Amino acid sequence: MNAKITPCHVTSDEAGLPVPDQRSSPVPEVAEAAGVVDLQRTRAPHRARHRGDFIGEGGRWVAIWSLRLILFAAAAYIVGWVVGKMWVIALPVALAVIVSTVLWPIAGWLYRHHVPAALASMISLLVAFGVFGGLIASIVPSVVDDAPALAEQAEEGILSIQEWISGPPLNIEPEQLNEYVQAVAGVLQESSDRIASGVFVGIGAATSILITLVLSLVLTFFFLKDGLRFLPWFLRSTGGPGAHHVAEVLRRQWKTLAGFIRAQAIVSFVDAFFIWIGLIVMGVPLANALAIITFIAGFVPIVGAFVAGALAVLVALVANGLVNALIVLGIIVAVQQLESNILQPILQSRSMNLHPVVVLLSVTAGARLFGIVGAFLAVPVAAMVAVAVRYVGEVLDEKTADETRHLQGTDDDVGPDDVGPDDVGPDDADEDAESRSSPRS
Helix, strand or coil: CCCCCCCCCEEECCCCCEEECCCCCCCHHHHHHHCCCCHHHHCCCCCCCCHHHHHHHHHHHHHHHHHHHHHHHHHHHHHHHHHHHCHHHHHHHHHHHHHHHHHHHHHHHHHHCCCCHHHHHHHHHHHHHHHHHHHHHHHHHHHHHHHHHHHHHHHHHHHHHHHHHHCCCCCCCHHHHHHHHHHHHHHHHHCHHHHHHHHHHHHHHHHHHHHHHHHHHHHHHHHHHHHHHHHHHHHHHHCHHHHHHHHHHHHHHHHHHHHHHHHHHHHHHHHHHHHHHHHHHCCCCCHHHHHHHHHHHCCCCCHHHHHHHHHHHHHHHHHHCHHHHHHHHHHHHHHHHHHHHHHHHHHHHHHHCCCHHHHHHHHHHHHHHHHHHHHHHHHHHHHHHHHHHHHHHHHHHHHHHHHHHHHHHHHHHCCHHHCCHHHCCHHHHHHHHHHHHCCCC
């Protein structure tokens, strides 16, 4: 039997079987490009991957995400640098937003009762001034009544301290004490230039604080007056689906910030209440005034509680002696530790949906970067960032669920007629081969 050979394409081997001519057959990649063959179907199976392949894939993934994290860190550093340079503007804006969340229930109630926006904002600010002035007015009478007695007790306390110093175990003579006082006065006179410069720095800082407060009040008025127009203006100006996402994030952040202020007010009230009870029990004068000062100072983290507590201990020392002052100090420290380590993290974590560890770390970082004001603003900033991150997670979950439902719907639409030869598995191919090779009955 002679085999018919196609020129240039088929040759015969020693057994006479036709085989492709290697010299004239097209290159596999060229054939695939020309549509002659499918390289993925004719290529030999891939080899089993070894450790180097997996290490390379993992290293590539780590390198990509490391570069992304570096870019994120650089962007955060740039934002922090800009905020630091614009702190004179950023601080009044932040304070005005916080005050606006406190006064918004009053302004919103007036808006719903058809009060003009400007008048409603002014009434809200006047109510705030009235409450603050009422607290100050409640302090003044008790201070005026107890001030003379405190002055006499202070003189007696100074005399008792001098007697204690002159007695055992110190045994310091009055002449030696006068020498120490004169030495201290000499040091102060030598440092007069630095003290004067420090006074001027303090005056400049006080002036800056006053300007910041005035600017914050003006911004608060306009935020209350025109706050309802901001989101509609933002949506009209930007448009697109991204604007709606940003608007929703801003709404949630506003609610979270209001929750933070309520939680901080509750913490300050609890702190002032228990310290007031301790002062009453120990017979410390000016207990009502000290409690109100503690409540107001509670909104200023770290320094506020320290100053209020030190003032209460000083009054107890002057009025009732050292032992009473030490007991008052123990009460204040216990209440403040309970408030700062248990009550405040729990309330703030619930109102802002933040873990207590996040609250503590954010306060520490804010104090380290921006001082006392940074410690006060760190928690609401962390809460707003967490709100944005959670919203992004919700959007991603929604998109993932939509894609999953779409794929499930596509699989349900595939019928028996839609199954091609590529969809036949190994088991189905074996069954088909057996049915063809079996004899017909």
